Amino acid sequence: MKQIFRKLALAAMLMAAPSLMSAANNKPGDFTVGDKTFLLNGQPFIVKAAEVHYPRIPRPYWEHRIKMCKALGMNAICIYIFWNIHEQQEGVFDFTGNNDVAEFCRLAQKNGMYVIVRPGPYVCAEWEMGGLPWWLLKKKDIKLRERDPYFMERVKIFEEKVGEQLADLTIQNGGPIIMIQVENEYGSYGEDKPYVSEIRDCLREIYRPTPLPHREGPGEGLLLFQCDWSSNFTKNGLDDLVWTMNFGTGANIDDQFRRLGELRPNAPKMCSEFWSGWFDKWGARHETRPAKDMVEGMDEMLSKGISFSLYMTHGGTSFGHWAGANSPGFAPDVTSYDYDAPINEYGLATPKFWELRKMMEKYNDGKKMPAVPKAPMPIITVPKFQLTEFAPLISAITKPVNGAIKTFEEMDMGWGTMMYSTRLPEITSQSVLSGEFHDFAQVFIDKKYIGKIDRVKNEKSLTLPAVKKGAELIIIVEGMGRINFGRAIKDFKGIVGNVTLTTETDEAEIVLTPKNWMNVAIPDDYETAKNALDMVKGVNDQMTAGKVKGSVPALALTQGYEGSKKLADIMKPGYHRGYFTLKKVGDTFLNFETWGKGQVYVNGHAMGRIWSIGPQQTLYVPGCWLKKGKNEVIVLDVVGPREAVVWGQAEPELNKLQLEKSNKHNNIGDKPDLNSATPAATGAFKAGNGWQTIKFNGQKKGRFLAIECLSTQKNGDRVAIAELYLQGTDGKRISREPWKTKYANSEDESGNHLGDKVFDLQESTYWQTEKSASMPHLIVIDLGSVQTVTALEYLPRAEQGAPGSVKDFKIYLY
Numbered sequence: 001m002k003q004i005f006r007k008l009a010l011a012a013m014l015m016a017a018p019s020l021m022s023a024a025n026n027k028p029g030d031f032t033v034g035d036k037t038f039l040l041n042g043q044p045f046i047v048k049a050a051e052v053h054y055p056r057i058p059r060p061y062w063e064h065r066i067k068m069c070k071a072l073g074m075n076a077i078c079i080y081i082f083w084n085i086h087e088q089q090e091g092v093f094d095f096t097g098n099n100d101v102a103e104f105c106r107l108a109q110k111n112g113m114y115v116i117v118r119p120g121p122y123v124c125a126e127w128e129m130g131g132l133p134w135w136l137l138k139k140k141d142i143k144l145r146e147r148d149p150y151f152m153e154r155v156k157i158f159e160e161k162v163g164e165q166l167a168d169l170t171i172q173n174g175g176p177i178i179m180i181q182v183e184n185e186y187g188s189y190g191e192d193k194p195y196v197s198e199i200r201d202c203l204r205e206i207y208r209p210t211p212l213p214h215r216e217g218p219g220e221g222l223l224l225f226q227c228d229w230s231s232n233f234t235k236n237g238l239d240d241l242v243w244t245m246n247f248g249t250g251a252n253i254d255d256q257f258r259r260l261g262e263l264r265p266n267a268p269k270m271c272s273e274f275w276s277g278w279f280d281k282w283g284a285r286h287e288t289r290p291a292k293d294m295v296e297g298m299d300e301m302l303s304k305g306i307s308f309s310l311y312m313t314h315g316g317t318s319f320g321h322w323a324g325a326n327s328p329g330f331a332p333d334v335t336s337y338d339y340d341a342p343i344n345e346y347g348l349a350t351p352k353f354w355e356l357r358k359m360m361e362k363y364n365d366g367k368k369m370p371a372v373p374k375a376p377m378p379i380i381t382v383p384k385f386q387l388t389e390f391a392p393l394i395s396a397i398t399k400p401v402n403g404a405i406k407t408f409e410e411m412d413m414g415w416g417t418m419m420y421s422t423r424l425p426e427i428t429s430q431s432v433l434s435g436e437f438h439d440f441a442q443v444f445i446d447k448k449y450i451g452k453i454d455r456v457k458n459e460k461s462l463t464l465p466a467v468k469k470g471a472e473l474i475i476i477v478e479g480m481g482r483i484n485f486g487r488a489i490k491d492f493k494g495i496v497g498n499v500t501l502t503t504e505t506d507e508a509e510i511v512l513t514p515k516n517w518m519n520v521a522i523p524d525d526y527e528t529a530k531n532a533l534d535m536v537k538g539v540n541d542q543m544t545a546g547k548v549k550g551s552v553p554a555l556a557l558t559q560g561y562e563g564s565k566k567l568a569d570i571m572k573p574g575y576h577r578g579y580f581t582l583k584k585v586g587d588t589f590l591n592f593e594t595w596g597k598g599q600v601y602v603n604g605h606a607m608g609r610i611w612s613i614g615p616q617q618t619l620y621v622p623g624c625w626l627k628k629g630k631n632e633v634i635v636l637d638v639v640g641p642r643e644a645v646v647w648g649q650a651e652p653e654l655n656k657l658q659l660e661k662s663n664k665h666n667n668i669g670d671k672p673d674l675n676s677a678t679p680a681a682t683g684a685f686k687a688g689n690g691w692q693t694i695k696f697n698g699q700k701k702g703r704f705l706a707i708e709c710l711s712t713q714k715n716g717d718r719v720a721i722a723e724l725y726l727q728g729t730d731g732k733r734i735s736r737e738p739w740k741t742k743y744a745n746s747e748d749e750s751g752n753h754l755g756d757k758v759f760d761l762q763e764s765t766y767w768q769t770e771k772s773a774s775m776p777h778l779i780v781i782d783l784g785s786v787q788t789v790t791a792l793e794y795l796p797r798a799e800q801g802a803p804g805s806v807k808d809f810k811i812y813l814y
């Protein structure tokens with residue numbers, strides 16, 4: 001009934017405003033599949049979609065960004081729906097404000113743009129847990145993205161809630177939505193058609209066929225599709241869904257669609273994610289991709305009638321704690337999601353934008369390109385200011401829970417920091433503290449800093465000095481984004497499992513497992529930060545008034561940040577507050593390069609993570625969240641700043657690393673001597689793109705895999721490899737989760753082509769040697785433990801002609 005009313009209201013509105021009925025506007029229609037093409041109301045149609053994510057854009061800027069996409073000659077917007085931003089607590093849904101996805105779709109329609117919706121439930125997207133809500137992990141044994149009854153129950157409830165927002169906005173109902181995606185790249189997660197089918201059925205039911213006024217009987221309903229890679233889409237391909245491919249700039253387009261063409265010669269072709277650039281992770285260089293490759297790829301697709309969605313056309317920002325992390329290993333993403341996209345993080349046109357626009361004009365039916373809109377805000381600078389107020393993290397402590405060690409999830413906390421403490425018995429020699437610390441642990445004994453255990457570096461242990469009986473061990477663990485890709489998405493935070501202390505004597509190894517802990521959860525939110533600062537300030541004010549004698553937190557505040565430097569190490573992680581005054585409001589980039597590691601809030605808005613290691617050193621602060629007069633900045637720094645100062649600059653700094661040492665794996669001591677070793681295989685790879693398998697002569701055993709590259713297909717000295725797998729005795733790929741690069745004679749670090757790119761699960765990233773380095777090249781991978789293997793799978797660079805592909809090789813296991 002409600003739905004009918006809404007439709008009537010819409011019809012009335014339409015009659016009243018006929019001018020709205022342009023290209024994408026308001027008349028019920030349909031979007032279907034014809035012979036080798038999509039059909040919009042029966043007419044062949046090429047989708048030119050721009051991927052943007054509404055939660056990564058402040059709502060006041062939504063329409064500007066949509067207009068920017070339109071100015072590129074796009075005819076659609078492609079969006080993900082991040083489940084976890086809409087249902088932050090189980091059963092509590094939010095589709096208001098920056099989460100008002102229906103309004104976002106209506107704005108797209110108002111601007112003559114169609115919409116493609118990708119509602120997950122899993123989305124990846126370098127977003128916390130790939131869009132899944134953390135609270136699912138409160139059921140410890142949950143199976144994510146599988147037919148786990150609880151998982152499926154929650155998925156259905158969520159999808160229905162999304163349906164309440166969007167089902168009225170399908171093209172069949174006069175709205176802009178033309179397609180909806182089922183799950184996301186399931187092929188790189190597993191093989192499970194029954195699960196994917198259940199997601200399909202759930203969406204089909206919600207966006208079911210509705211009778212069309214211009215046609216007898218029910219229409220076909222919203223068009224459902226599934227996306228994957230050309231190398232794996234058949235694994236979960238359902239007969240009744242449209243299949244689309246994802247690949248990056250530079251790819252050989254014909255190759256990418258070859259298999260689809262063989263299986264479904266009459267199907268329309270669509271690249272559902274054409275990667276314009278790439279995402280950045282902490283501790284590695286800013287990623288870029290050449291404009292030329294992107295524009296040529298899109299030109300080629302358009303000339304062949306291939307539809308696409310440009311991922312990202314405008315990346316925006318993963319505000320607050322929403323940036324995710326990649327695996328294998330743990331590679332958290334930075335706050336900026338600039339992506340080297342044609343429209344930059346703050347909504348402006350880049351050189352890539354202009355090149356793309358020029359090319360797109362060829363396919364604009366001879367019409368003038370839509371105008372490039374004016375930026376909604378000017379860019380401003382802010383002079384350097386001090387953050388003088390300080391409250392130690394431990395002043396935010398509430399409700400400790402005593403007993404066994406607990407994860408964030410067990411403490412019912414999604415994001416933040418936990419402090420764990422226990423008392424130790426006397427240990428007369430050094431000991432090794434070990435455990436799973438997710439993600440950044442700092443260890444203190446009797447308030448003195450001992451060291452850190454950083455998951456990004458794969459660290460799991462730390463040597464402790466001898467301690468006296470009753471010494472207090474404190475471990476502060478900061479959680480970063482949950483893993484968003486691969487099997488590791490089940491990513492609990494805090495200390496996972498037991499912590500042990502191991503001492504070795506000549507006679508024995510003694511392992512101590514402390515059982516009595518105090519667990520304290522300190523959530524990452526503005527209220528917690530503000531309350532801690534206000535509380536300390538309150539004590540301080542009373543102290544100034546002579547009402548109380550100096551307490552430690554108060555001391556920290558009275559003497560500001562300078563005072564905190566004199567305090568015990570344990571007092572250094574904490575909240576800092578300062579203010580700046582504006583005469584004119586605008587977008588700016590606040591610089592945090594003198595700070596340690598943590599989170600920033602501006603006027604109560606969670607702006608994102610900072611970390612001195614870079615490459616991102618500034619945070620984008622949209623002018624729409626600033627005001628004339630006094631603006632507040634709070635920084636939670638779990639390490640402590642070098643200097644507690646901030647300033648606003650006119651340009652972002654996304655590519656400044658401040659690392660203790662380089663990420664290269666060229667330590668000569670790690671290079672094996674292979675002179676006397678027998679290769680597991682020698683031979684030559686074939687030329688061209690795509691996977692190849694090299695069978696070993698029988699079973700080979702070893703902890704390390706070494707590949708010596710003796711020549712390339714095109715006689716150059718420069719080698720590139722995209723991915724490697726080893727097959728076990730059952731002929732199946734062995735897990736690469738424990739893999740690490742042990743040695744590589746040469747790595748092109750400026751382009752981020754380090755050794756670990758050969759096992760990062762991404763077919764579009766690769767290890768590449770430097771231009772200047774000469775043959776032979778060697779890469780050595782530590783498999784984590786001794787493995788018995790039977791074959792190697794090799795993927796050269798995905799770009800046309802497989803640049804840098806290896807010819808003669810020797811493979812060793814030792």
Ligand code: GLA
Pocket residue numbers: 123124125126184185246273278279
């Ligand atoms: C895949 C996913 C996207 C995104 C990109 C990389 O294609 O589907 O969500 O993670 O990789 O940016």
Ligand code: CA
Pocket residue numbers: 722723757758759760761762763764765766
């Ligand atoms: Ca790779």
